[in-house]
Every structure is written in structure tokens, then in C-alpha cells.
Amino acid sequence: MVGVDFGTLSGRAVVVSVADGAELGSAVHEYRHGAVEHRLPTGARPGADGPGAGRELPPDWALQIPQDWRDVLAHAVPEALAAAGVAPDQVAGIGTDFTACTVLPTTADGTPLCELDRFADRPHAYPKLWKHHSAQPQADRINALAEELGESWLARYGGKISSEWEYAKGLQLLEEDPEVYAATERWIEAADWIVWELTGAENRNVCTAGYKGIHQDGRRPGPEYLGKLNPEFTGFTSKLDFPLSPLGGRAGGISARAAELTGLPEGTPVSVGNVDAHVTNAAARALEPGQMLAIMGTSTCHIMNSDVLAEVPGMCGVVEDGVVPGLYGYEAGQSGVGDIFAWAVRTALPESYAAEARERGISPHELLTEKAAGQPVGAHGLVALDWHSGNRSVLVDHHLSGLILGLTLDTRPEEIYRALLESTAFGTRTIIEAFEAAGVPVTRFVVSGGLPKNRFLMQVYSDVLRRPIDVADSEQGPALGSAIHAAVAAGVYPDIRAASAAMGSVQRDVYTPDPERADAYDALYREYRELHDHFGRGASDAMHRLRDLRARARGAAGATHATANATTANAITSTATPTEAAK
Template identity: 70%
Template sequence: MAAHVIGIDFGTLSGRAVVVRVSDGAEVGSAVHEYAHGAVERALPGTGRPLPPSWALQVPQDWRDVVREAVPKALAAADVPASDVVGIGTDFTACTVLPTLADGTPLCELDGLADRPHAYPKLWKHHAAQGQADRINAVAEARGEPWLRRYGGRISSEWQFAKGLQVLDEDPELYDRAERWIEAADWIVWELCGAETRNVCTAGYKGIHQDDSYPSRDYLAALDPRFADFVDKLRHPLSPLGGRAGSLTARAAALTGLPEGIAVAVGNVDAHVTAPAARAVEPGQLVAIMGTSTCHVLSSDQLAEVPGMCGVVADGIVSGLWGYEAGQSGVGDIFAWFASTSVPPSYLDDAAAAGRDIHEHLSALAAAQPVGAHGLVALDWHSGNRSVLVDHALSGVILGQTLATRPEEQYRALVEATAYGTRMIIETFEAAGVPVTEVVAAGGLLKNAFLMQVYADVLRRPIAVIGSAQGPALGSAIHAAVAAGHYTDVRTAAAVMGSRGPAVYRPDAERADAYDPIYADYRELHDHFGRGASNVLHRLHARRAGA
């Protein structure tokens, strides 16, 4: 028999399972299951209670349904007997976090709590805790908390502590009922193996766990005396990436059709788990996972304080190296928004006549333009700024429009803006003394060759690409192979099971030169609107939230 493992990637709108051969990383079958409830952003399911602006929730049953539906379908597609499967690994969006009882039961599934928004898991892009994040940062800075430097000087509204503090502020009764506050990445592992675990990745990047400790009780009490016990809801021994969390329970075996007792890997984050799938686990290799948002993960043998990063964590990507994380909260989401709201019907007709979807059509039209011909520059903040400003009260900007501006020109300006945002992140790394020696791209946006070439030109760097269309799921499968004992560590497994594609996007010198002055304009606007010269975007955000 040939040993196989299963990787499951839980995304924003769906989950996907892939069956992978342990000996060479070949992906032999896969299946996708769409969440019934998707991202809950307007009203609670069932009750219809409306949600305020900047909220984004999920429903735990959707995650269970991925396990029940996608795993058997992936096995069937692979034509691999379940008896050949030796392990299962999972990854999740982060920080997607939920309140539960001590046995792992989500509060939203308890009688009487279906109409309480704070009882549901908060999706990574829940940005309604910006006020709490501001408080966390101000108090930490005033007290000189040493851990703040590991996060570039600012904690994000997306992370565990800000979201937990929001629950306390807005629904203190529910806060008290929550015996656990847990990342979905760890919760789904609990469902599979029956054991509560906490992985070093989410704890380090999203849970402010540094140097073997969380923020002190005194600090938490300074935020709010009632918040002093928050770490009690998190506290649990941390497990290393690639470790074995436990064995598949009889209940989970019946749900998936897999053998009881196979290895269940410690949970992980979708972006970080992609690095081994892309064979990018050595110092200086930066992986950009480009989809609805973009996450940048970088392994390094150097520890530095990098302003505005999401964090630096020991062993956060692979053991023995420092793992850095940065990101952009909106990328593919921005393009999707534009295509669904700002394109005339005639463009849709033309795209259909050409046999292209609207993104392919806009990209083809945009690609025909010389660099800078549209006279536009945009800021990619439609979902706020994750790095390097760490401010989700910011919003998108596009300057230079005239009555002659065409949709494809605006589309190109938005693509370029996201590339400028990535260049800002890379330059911030290198200015802090953390070299970036290679850029590797993964994620759904790889299929857009125009976009990828723009990035290469703007960055003035070649961009290699992952060889798998299911990078996170493949990465989870690699971790499952290590947890099952088939490889000694993740780096060894990545060398065998990881995948690189043949394409490398190389910068065109003429276009790269033309982009430099536009990028300088982007930086000027970035600092003007993002660093306090103008607070108009914050005022607009406050008015929208108040309305």
C-alpha cells in the first residue's frame, strides 16, 4: 500500500480537502465544499438580526460540513482506499476565533444564544474591534510592554485580544459564559481528535504569546479590571507545528470515513502552512499568499523589530527559524468589489462575447495600457490597512480621475495599488535588517498573468510560483505526514512533498523604471492619509460606523 495523507484548508467561503501521496507529494484527489452560510456580514442566520458595520462572523456547523462532505469526496476522486490514509492535517484563516464552553461547544449553539452576535466565531476580517485595538496599543505603549515591539508596535483589531475585549465591552454576560476563547484552527483539531490543543503559530501571531508567556494580568487589568482573567480562557500548553495533536476519534472517523486512530496534526494558519508547500522555508524566502487578502510570511535566522508587521514568532513557520508575518487586508476582495459595482453592462456583454469573465476582460484591456497612461494612483485600503500601518479605520482612495477615465484604467490602478502595498512591506522588512532574497507567490490570484507581471515590475524582482493550486491544503498534508511519523520534520518533508511551478515572472526594466515615480506618489499619499497628516479617512469611517 502507498501511504497517503489528507490536508483540509478552511477558507473564508469554503473548505477544500486534498489527498496527497506521502512519498512524493503528488495530489491525487481533491474536493471543495462551499459553506452554507459563507461569511456572515449583514444579519445573523436564522434570526435575521442585523449586524453593525465592519462585522464578519461564521457558523461552526459549516466547518463540520466540510469534514463530512469534502473528505469522502476527495477520497473517491483519488480512488484511494481509506485504509491507506495515515494522517490528517488542517489549516484555517486567522484570526478566526470563537467562544466555547470547556468541552469545546460553541456558545452560538447553546439554547438562547443564537440571537447574540458575540456568541458566534469572529472571522479574520471582522474589523469592528478597532477601538479595542487602539486601547490595547495605547496602554501597552504607555506601560512599555516589551512584547509590543514583536508586533511592529501595534496590535491589530483582527486579533484575539481586541476581539475578546470587544465581547467584554459589548456583551459582558456572554464574556463570562465563555470558558474558552479559541482559534478555529485549534477548535477543528479538537473536533477531530477530542483533545484541546493550542498551536504555536496562532498563539504567537494572534494571541500575543512571546517568550513563553502571554501579557500579564496587571496589563490586562489596566485595560479593564474585568479583563484580567482573559488569559485563563486561552491558557493551554502550546504544541509545535508538525506535531501530533492526537488520534482521530471514532466519532470523527464515522464522519469522514477515515480509519479511527490515524494521526491528527496540530492546527495551523493557511498562510504559514503554505510556505512548506511552496518549498520556501529557508531564511530570506518570502511567500505571498494572494487571494481575497494577501498574507506575506518570511522565514529568517535574524530577529529584528520591523515596524507595522503582524508579528515575529520563534518557530512560527518552521522550527529553528524566526517566522515573520505581514499582510494586506484586501486584495482580491478589492478587484471583486470593483467588478461587481463599477463596470458598465456593455463591458459584461463584451466579456461574454469574448468568452472571458469580467476580470479576464478588464485585465486584457488594462494590459494594453502603457505604465502611467491612466494618470491614476490608488490606496489599497478598502478593507483597512494590515501592514504597515495596522489601521482598519482607513479606507480606499483613488486619485486622478477625469471624465475620460475608463473602467479598465481604474481596475489597473487598483491592481497596481496592491502591488505598491506589497513593495512597501518588502522595503520595510529590508530597512529593518531582514533581507528578502526570494519572492514566491501562491493563492488564487496566480491565474491572472497580467496581475503577476505588474507585481514583478513594481517590485523589481522575479516572482516564482507554487506548483500547487491548493497550497494551504498541500501544506496541511505535509504537516500530517510529519505528525504521522513519515518525516522527521517539516523542512525535510517540504523538500520532498512541496511543489514549485515552472513559471517565473521577471520584471521588465522599462516598465519597472516607469513605476518608480508612481510608487513614490503612492508612498506620499500613504503617509499623508495613514500617518496623521490628514485624519479625513478616520472621520469618514466614524461617520459610516455611526450611521
């Protein structure tokens, strides 16, 4: 089986044995454009180097380029097959997963609007990556109106929907670029779009629809409610309404065009699309009630199944059959984890530390971890808030920001680094406590992703949570999970549970809490919660005010820059010959 995981900066393909899930070969393809967060790229596609190419993006934007995703299929899939020594006709099926909510506007045939010449210089025509957070004002209005009108779906999302999701981003599109909105015939998750690219037929999955598209009990928000947000928003649901397919279902077969792209035989079964976090539960054998899986990378998603339907404040959603048929799938998460550690290396690493890391042949992260691990709990005198990318759970506010309290002239880089590691563990503890307070017990804590390689970090989590930690065996959890779903779609296994039992794997109780460190962390956690509630629950609005000041200052600077460019362009045009002006 082949599983393809589309991440934030790259895509990975793995080839696994259908018998036991053993990895036979893999390949990674880095996106040429990565995450587009500062300005539109030049040369993203033919004809894209017009007047708007390279234009600066506002704060909190994050876009991607569809061709980067196609390139993963064209490069990573054949390379993984070659590494595995597997012939294309030996592949029984292919499955894919994607970051979410990563959503894009297309025509009725699935053509991304950013690939049309007339929209190539329009930021809103591009896919909005999951960490595009500039739709927070729209999310705030969506939440306030839903609460005012008593919309029943709001409780399924912990009382707030996120600025990351389909409706908030769609409303932002309408209000900031009505022309692109009007041309949008399909508003589709990248998880479904890539399946469309593979099969040639549109398909929508129940997972992204439920968690990111406000689809509950067979319905989405109605036109009367949407019209009160904006009269032109009344028909938005028609852009994403499509029959939903169950997870593990067969979306179709590889099309002739996709066969040429990937090298796989035409007709090879393709499974229904899925979210990177949710598909990983099958790889980690974390499908039963109470088994919370934390997929830890640039951000962390917490996914758990339960036979209990409850209202958990600040969760990302609860969806029936959202992870595995027959159970309620809960999602929570932290918008920044690995991204925060990377920020610390970029900003708090002196040259002497960088030189030491180079001399010893280790990464800056390894060096800082090693130095941080040598301290007793609390010796740095610091506590941090893990909100550099906002708060996804339990506050659901992406206009919050990071904070480090207790800095002195003696504070060392490794102490800042350790405080940030600890802050993400505190954020996870806050999430677990919210679930249990709402009557949804967490019986096991399982981790997957890239960050569990850091043994010190995982021990911190075990001590902070006062829980043992299980570790998924595969380092390619999402890709393996996609391959497991593909095995179901291909008819090799009757359902996701059976495929997970055969192809997934996990190590139990790899980390256990130390009582003394856990006691010390309880004291630090109390300080974290005081700051968490003070800045996150309304006692201080300073973070929001600072963000507003930044936006106004950058907006004024951008307007000045645009005026200068326009003046220059007018001067050039007025002095050019007719032929030169036409060029």
C-alpha cells in the same frame, strides 16, 4: 495524506501522494452561510430562528457558522477520497489549516456558544472571522497602554497589534456583551477548534498563539496590564491558556465521532492545527531565511523565515519556531487584495462590458485584465490606495479606507481595475522595504494562492518590486502544506524541512522585471507613498472621520429600525390572545 484548508467562503480537501506530494484528488465544499457580514442568518441551527434571528450586524463585522466547518469534513473529505480512488484505510494522516485570527467562544467541552439556545441570537456568541474589524477601538487602547507601560511584547508586533487578533476581539466581547463573555470558558482559534472536533481533545498550536494571541517567550500579557484595560479583563488569558504543541506534531487520532463524520478510520493521526498562510511555506519550499512567500487570495499574507530577530515596523508579528523550528517566522499582510478586485467588478463594470464577457465566454476579471494590459504604465493617470479593508501592514489600522486619485470623465473601467491591481503591488513593495530597512533582507519572492493565475497581475508585481517572482507549483498550497505537516505527524518524515523537500514544489524566476516598466512604476510608486503617508500617518484624519460619520448614521438608522420593530411587536402582543402571545 489528506490536507483540509478552511478558507473564507469554502473548505477544500486534497488527497496527495506521501512520496512526492502529487495531488490525487480534491473536493470543495462551499459554506452554506459564507461570511456573515450583514445580518445573523436564520436557520443556522435548530432553534436559531428566535427573535434575534436575521438581526442586522453593525459595520465592520464578519462572523461564521461552526456547522459550515463540520460540513467540510463531512462532504469534502469523502468526496476527495472518492475522486482520488483512495480507500479511507490507505490514509496515513490528516492535517488542517484555517484562516486567522478566526476565533470563537466555547464551553469547556468545546461547544460553540452560538449553538446554545440561549445565545443563538447573540452576535458575540458566534465565531469572529479574520476580517471582523470592528474591534479597532479596543486594539487602539491595547496598543496605547502597552506603549505607555513599555510592554516588551509590543515590539514583536511592529509596535501595534491588530483589531483582527484574539485580545482585541476578546476585549470587544467583554465590553459589548458581558454575559456571553462570562459564559466563555474557552476563547479558541478555529485552527485549534477544528482539531478538537477531529480528535475529541483540546489542543493549541504555537503558530496562532504567537501571531494572534500575543504569546512571546513563554508568556502572554499579565493580569495587571489587562486589568488596566478593563478590571473585568484581568482573567482573560485563562480562557486561552493551554499547553502549546509544536508545528508538525501529532495532536491525536481521529475520534469515533469524527470517524463517522469523515469516513476515516478511528485513530488516523491528526496533525497540530496551523494557519493557512504559514502552512503554505512548506508546500512552496520557502522555508529558508530570506524567502518571502505571498499567499494571494481575498487578502495576502507575507510569510518569511529569518535567522535575524529584528523590530520591523507594522509587521503582524515575529515568532520563534512560528513557521519552522529553529528560525524566526515573520508575518505581514494586506487585508484586501482579491476582495478589492471583486469590488471593482461589482461596482465599476458597465452592462456593455458584462455582455461582452458573456458573449466571449470569459469572466469579467479576464475581460478587464485583457483591456488593462493594453495600456502603457501610467497612461490611466490614476493611483489608488489598497485600503478597502483597512491596512494590515505597515500601518496596522483597519479604520483606513480605499482611495482612487486622478479620476476624470474619460476614465474607463479597465483603468480603474488596473490602478487597483497596481495598488496592491505597491502595498507589497511598502512591506518589503520595511523589512529591508529594519535589517531583515528579502532574497526571493515566491507567490502562491489563486491570484497568481493572472499572469498580467504577476508581471505587474515583478515590475513594481523590481524582482523575479517564483511560483509555487500547487494551486492548493495551504491544503498541500497541511498534508505535509500531517506526514510529519504520522512519522513518515522526521521534520517539516524533509517533508517539504519531498512533497513541496516551486518554479523559479517565472516572471522577471522589465527595466522600462519598472522605471515608470517607480514614478507611480512615489505618488502612492505620498498618499500612503498623508492619509496613513496622521497628516489627514479624513478617512477616520468619514468612518465615524458612517457609523453614527448607520447606528441612528438601526436604532430607529429597532424602535419600529419593538413598537410593532408590542402592538401585536397587546392585541393577541394569551395562547397567541405564548407562540
